[in-house]
Amino acid sequence: MLYITKSWSIVTALDARTGKELWTFDPKVPGGTGRYACCDVVNRGVAIWKDGVFVGTLDGRLIKLDPKTGAVKWSIDTVENHAHTYTITGAPRAFDGLVVIGNGGAEYDSRGYVSAFDADTGKLVWRFHVVPGDPSKPQENAALEAALKTWDTTGKYKFWDIGGGGAPWNSFAYDPQLDLVYFGTGNGNPWNRELRSPKGGDNLYLSSVVALHAKTGEYAWHYQTTPGDTWDFDSTADVVLADLKIDGQMRHVLMHAPKNGFFYVIDRETGKLISAQKFATVTWADHVDLATGRPVEAPGARYVDKMAVVFPAATGAHNWQPMTFDPQTGLVYIPAMDSAGIYAGQKDFAYHHGSWNLGVDFAAVSQAVLDAIKAGKVPPPSVGYIKAWDPVTQKEAWQVAMGGAWNSGLLSTAGGLVFGGDAYGMFSAYDAKAGKKLWSIDLKTGILAPAMTYELDGEQYIALLAGWGGAGGLSAFKDPNTALSKYQTDQGRLFVFKLGGRQQVAALAPEGVPPSEPPPQTADAATIAKGFTLYHRNCLVCHGFFAQSEGEVPDLRLMPKEIFAQFDSVVLDGALADNGMASFKDVLSKDDTAAIKAYILDQSHAAWDAAHPKK
Numbered sequence: 001m002l003y004i005t006k007s008w009s010i011v012t013a014l015d016a017r018t019g020k021e022l023w024t025f026d027p028k029v030p031g032g033t034g035r036y037a038c039c040d041v042v043n044r045g046v047a048i049w050k051d052g053v054f055v056g057t058l059d060g061r062l063i064k065l066d067p068k069t070g071a072v073k074w075s076i077d078t079v080e081n082h083a084h085t086y087t088i089t090g091a092p093r094a095f096d097g098l099v100v101i102g103n104g105g106a107e108y109d110s111r112g113y114v115s116a117f118d119a120d121t122g123k124l125v126w127r128f129h130v131v132p133g134d135p136s137k138p139q140e141n142a143a144l145e146a147a148l149k150t151w152d153t154t155g156k157y158k159f160w161d162i163g164g165g166g167a168p169w170n171s172f173a174y175d176p177q178l179d180l181v182y183f184g185t186g187n188g189n190p191w192n193r194e195l196r197s198p199k200g201g202d203n204l205y206l207s208s209v210v211a212l213h214a215k216t217g218e219y220a221w222h223y224q225t226t227p228g229d230t231w232d233f234d235s236t237a238d239v240v241l242a243d244l245k246i247d248g249q250m251r252h253v254l255m256h257a258p259k260n261g262f263f264y265v266i267d268r269e270t271g272k273l274i275s276a277q278k279f280a281t282v283t284w285a286d287h288v289d290l291a292t293g294r295p296v297e298a299p300g301a302r303y304v305d306k307m308a309v310v311f312p313a314a315t316g317a318h319n320w321q322p323m324t325f326d327p328q329t330g331l332v333y334i335p336a337m338d339s340a341g342i343y344a345g346q347k348d349f350a351y352h353h354g355s356w357n358l359g360v361d362f363a364a365v366s367q368a369v370l371d372a373i374k375a376g377k378v379p380p381p382s383v384g385y386i387k388a389w390d391p392v393t394q395k396e397a398w399q400v401a402m403g404g405a406w407n408s409g410l411l412s413t414a415g416g417l418v419f420g421g422d423a424y425g426m427f428s429a430y431d432a433k434a435g436k437k438l439w440s441i442d443l444k445t446g447i448l449a450p451a452m453t454y455e456l457d458g459e460q461y462i463a464l465l466a467g468w469g470g471a472g473g474l475s476a477f478k479d480p481n482t483a484l485s486k487y488q489t490d491q492g493r494l495f496v497f498k499l500g501g502r503q504q505v506a507a508l509a510p511e512g513v514p515p516s517e518p519p520p521q522t523a524d525a526a527t528i529a530k531g532f533t534l535y536h537r538n539c540l541v542c543h544g545f546f547a548q549s550e551g552e553v554p555d556l557r558l559m560p561k562e563i564f565a566q567f568d569s570v571v572l573d574g575a576l577a578d579n580g581m582a583s584f585k586d587v588l589s590k591d592d593t594a595a596i597k598a599y600i601l602d603q604s605h606a607a608w609d610a611a612h613p614k615k
């Protein structure tokens with residue numbers, strides 16, 4: 001049987017030979033939860049242990065399902081404090097009778113933590129918080145007492161009220177010999193360290209790899225990749241364990257290529273850094289000093305008084321899409337990106353529960369992009385590629401360009417192949433040694449998840465869950481060549497390949513209605529300008545820069561007249577809350593929504609006029 005997870009944490013089991021659906025479990029996550037998931041209502045998979053299939057749900061539950069029937073065996077709420085914003089999008093990891101799960105929420109007001117539950121009973125066995133809590137109270141353990149010393153507690157905004165961040169929202173690795181569990185931790189909350197810890201400090205254990213003793217959850221060691229993170233440089237990318245011969249000696253290492261653009265090789269027994277080099281375009285730091293293990297930051301990379309432009313962007317040089325290690329070639333294959341990030345501190349920041357609390361002004365950033373475009377200085381588009389990396393020499397072996405920047409995780413096989421897909425819908429196999437493309441198919445659906453492989457009756461299969469969205473899909477600059485833009489449907493599809501399989505793939509039917517002429521504009525320029533600011537602070541993260549979306553959530557420029565007429569019923573009254581468009585009544589007034597509507601309408605007319613030039 002194959003188990004897949006879909007948007008809204010829905011699990012489906014299929015017959016691995018035929019693709020026949022056997023059961024589907026829908027945890028019925030309330031639609032309004034969508035607003036509290038920074039980067040889409042995605043789910044990164046299940047874990048399997050003996051008599052259980054385990055899934056984390058967007059609203060923070062961990063559920064054990066019967067593998068044969070999908071019946072619920074137990075369901076627990078992993079959220080310790082509902083006054084803060086937590087979601088689960090990551091896959092649990094199960095080993096040795098334990099199920100480990102983390103959480104997301106560090107764009108809002110979360111204090112990240114990892115929990116381990118008994119696979120049989122669902123009882124909490126241990127919990128490890130990534131960042132300190134209220135400094136006036138004793139911390140949960142000695143590791144957090146030590147971490148507290150790296151935070152400034154005197155700022156106007158109390159980091160423990162806003163959460164602090166560090167969300168361990170992606171995956172876990174386990175080493176049974178050392179009995180250690182490894183995971184990467186997320187960005188600071190707010191992003192802007194000036195607000196979180198104004199006198200500086202490393203802010204442990206943000207943006208780190210952390211190792212815990214698997215049975216007890218006790219701290220073993222940490223390595224921080226971005227001390228004092230202020231750029232949203234999560235270190236949540238996957239942690240890959242390998243044994244490598246370095247300087248003639250076999251070393252038990254872990255490999256990690258987080259958002260910040262450095263490839264780290266770390267001794268996984270001690271946490272000591274062995275080597276670190278840039279695997280993509282990186283300007284925020286010059287290099288990592290091997291004596292101290294710390295990055296040497298570039299002057300001006302922190303946006304303290306003025307805007308900063310640095311590589312990589314907040315989506316990272318490598319995000320959650322898994323890299324893969326091939327012990328035969330000794331190479332790691334990374335789904336890498338080159339993209340520039342623009343950061344500006346928000347002068348009038350005010351903490352608001354349930355909203356993004358970044359301390360970064362997306363309106364100022366969007367204005368800077370607009371000014372650059374007007375001056376003829378179009379910012380370089382983000383690019384994505386597969387990068388084959390030698391972890392011993394810390395050098396590139398080969399790279400191939402992909403369609404789009406936000407592309408799939410990778411799979412390497414013993415047959416000497418690397419499989420990867422892209423935002424344009426192409427799925428390809430490459431020669432693992434040299435990177436030559438050996439096979440390719442247009443699936444007409446964007447691809448983010450890595451492929452996986454299995455063998456049945458002596459035959460090898462490659463399975464790929466195609467579907468596209470996430471952080472890079474929602475808020476990136478519109479790319480008309482993505483499969484989503486081209487085919488206007490965000491339905492995912494499961495493809496399974498074998499030698500001699502069928503080659504034809506048809507596009508799915510487009511969703512939504514064709515655009516109609518927008519209603520007349522009645523607002524003045526000042527209202528439209530106010531709408532620009534409010535739109536980019538509140539709506540950009542899902543509906544895209546300049547109200548231009550790829551189509552995963554509606555492109556608001558193309559809204560039907562009826563929706564323009566009922567704008568407030570959607571934005572203030574939550575008419576579409578069940579579908580993930582929650583009410584913004586808690587942050588926006590009627591005047592605010594009128595201004596946002598005026599800005600969107602301005603963009604609608606520009607789009608309509610461009611598509612219908614006057615004769």
Ligand code: HEC
Pocket residue numbers: 034035036037535538539540541542543553554555556558559560563567570571576579580581582584588596
């Ligand atoms: C967390 C993601 C998210 C954010 C943030 C968000 N939206 Fe939405 N929005 C959605 C989704 C998802 C839908 C589609 C709902 C559906 O399918 O019914 C939607 C639909 C809409 C629609 C209906 C469009 C149509 O053509 O049917 C409007 C209007 C809208 N949003 C306005 C806004 C405004 C204004 C903001 C900012 C104040 C905003 N949204 C912020 C996710 C979001």
